Amino acid sequence: MQNKADVIVILGTGGTIAGTAAQASDNVGYTAGQLGVGHLVAAVPALQGWPLEAEQVAQLDSKDMSHAVWQTLAQRVAAHVARPEVAGLVITHGTDTLEETAWFLHRVLAPAKPVVLTCAMRPASSLQPDGPQNLLDAVTVARSPGARGVLCVAAGQVLAAADVRKVHGYRIDAFAAGDAGPVARVEEGQVLPLRPWPQAQALGLACVMRDTAHWPRVGVVCSHAGVEPWAVEAALAAGLHGLVVEGTGNGTLHQALEAALAQAQARGLRLMRASRCTAGGVVGEVPGALPSAELLTPAKARVELLLQLLAASA
Ligand code: SIN
Numbered sequence: 001m002q003n004k005a006d007v008i009v010i011l012g013t014g015g016t017i018a019g020t021a022a023q024a025s026d027n028v029g030y031t032a033g034q035l036g037v038g039h040l041v042a043a044v045p046a047l048q049g050w051p052l053e054a055e056q057v058a059q060l061d062s063k064d065m066s067h068a069v070w071q072t073l074a075q076r077v078a079a080h081v082a083r084p085e086v087a088g089l090v091i092t093h094g095t096d097t098l099e100e101t102a103w104f105l106h107r108v109l110a111p112a113k114p115v116v117l118t119c120a121m122r123p124a125s126s127l128q129p130d131g132p133q134n135l136l137d138a139v140t141v142a143r144s145p146g147a148r149g150v151l152c153v154a155a156g157q158v159l160a161a162a163d164v165r166k167v168h169g170y171r172i173d174a175f176a177a178g179d180a181g182p183v184a185r186v187e188e189g190q191v192l193p194l195r196p197w198p199q200a201q202a203l204g205l206a207c208v209m210r211d212t213a214h215w216p217r218v219g220v221v222c223s224h225a226g227v228e229p230w231a232v233e234a235a236l237a238a239g240l241h242g243l244v245v246e247g248t249g250n251g252t253l254h255q256a257l258e259a260a261l262a263q264a265q266a267r268g269l270r271l272m273r274a275s276r277c278t279a280g281g282v283v284g285e286v287p288g289a290l291p292s293a294e295l296l297t298p299a300k301a302r303v304e305l306l307l308q309l310l311a312a313s314a
Contacts, residue, residue: 005087005113007051008142009080010135012037013073013101014060015094017131019123028170030123032061032094040092043124044132047139062094062101067212070101074108078205081111088114088142092135095119095174098152099164103300106150106161107307110202114147119154121172130155130172137186144191149198151183158184158191160198165297167278178279178295207311216309218242218302222276223253229260235269242270242305245290246298251275251282253290261290272305274298 012018014033018040021030037054041047057076058069073091080086093101102117109115118138120131138153150161155173163177177183184193217240221231235243245261247253251273253261265271274293275282281295293301 005085006143007053007083007086008088008090008139009086010037010041010052010054010090010092010139011073011076011080012040012054012056012092013058013062013069013094015062015092015119016123017092017094017118017120017134018059019120020125021123024125024127027122027126030125032123033059035124037092040124040131040135044136046136050139050143052139057091060094062097065094065097065101067215070104071208071212073101074105074205074208077105077111077115078109081109081113081115086113088116088147090135090138090142091115091117092131093117093119095121095154095166097299098175099161099166099297100299100303102150102152102161102164103296103303104307106198106200107304108203108205108208109150110200111150112148114142114144114197115150116142116158117150117152119152121170121174136189140186140189141184141191146193147184147191147197149200151198153186156186157182158186162198162295165278165300176279203307203311207307207314210310210314216241216306216313218244218270218306218309220244220246220298220302221257222246222298223248223257225254227254227257229257232257232260232264236264236267240269242272242302242309244272244274244293244298244301244305246276247273247282248276250280250284251289251292258290265290270305270309272301274301 019032152164163180168174273290
């Protein structure tokens with residue numbers, strides 16, 4: 001019987017961290033989600049002897065992430081967070097949609113324990129994989145006294161779910177936190193806090209327990225030079241419930257798209273306006289403008305609008 005919270009649960013979902021290529025020199029032509037989470041843990045000698053539990057929740061390339069996997073993941077995270085002997089969780093995940101999963105778990109659960117997503121840009125079969133160090137750093141953060149909330153640990157940085165975004169398609173330091181910067185760094189097994197751990201109000205697990213086949217349908221369109229409003233018309237025709245628009249600059253929209261969106265809004269489509277810039281977001285309130293996604297990336301804004309629609313219909 002354990003009398004203190006020291007167990008770390010590691011949930012595997014796939015990704016490049018669990019990927020393999022035919023050649024050790026190949027960091028591009030690999031298949032994600034090949035190795036089980038137990039294999040990833042076993043590859044890090046420094047983790048041996050620590051009170052760890054490993055559980056495979058999914059095994060996929062995160063570009064193929066589904067709402068059903070998110071629902072299962074939220075359930076498993078909530079169940080483990082509620083166990084008194086568990087200090088924190090680590091989730092091994094693909095880099096490509098990590099920020100979406102992070103925002104989903106943050107908004108649904110806002111856990112008081114650390115839930116640390118980690119990943120890799122190079123497959124496990126690489127000559128120099130980044131996954132083992134990231135996994136060790138993630139467990140170090142999950143065991144760190146006072147750590148809480150949904151976090152991402154990669155390349156020595158600890159980034160909050162609200163801030164993390166993938167900013168590079170190849171480099172090992174593929175994530176950034178924009179103007180907010182990291183919450184902490186991990187150096188040689190030490191967690192160096194830079195600002196307070198994230199805290200938030202949870203929507204609650206009940207909000208996402210409906211059959212995912214009946215979740216609101218939310219898409220993303222982009223404003224660009226010469227845009228035609230066919231995507232908005234297609235969204236209405238397909239029966240979507242919500243649409244995020246990736247605006248230019250501070251969330252501004254091409255007038256042709258804005259007119260189509262205004263009509264769609266009048267017909268009941270819920271809208272959210274984000275920025276397609278790689279840093280920053282939508283700042284300030286403009287009278288009459290579509291609802292702002294503020295600092296959320298368009299991909300996270302889609303998750304946010306989905307959750308708002310789910311919460312409103314719960
Ligand atoms: C994935 O997102 O699952 C593949 C790409 C990666 O993890 O870097």
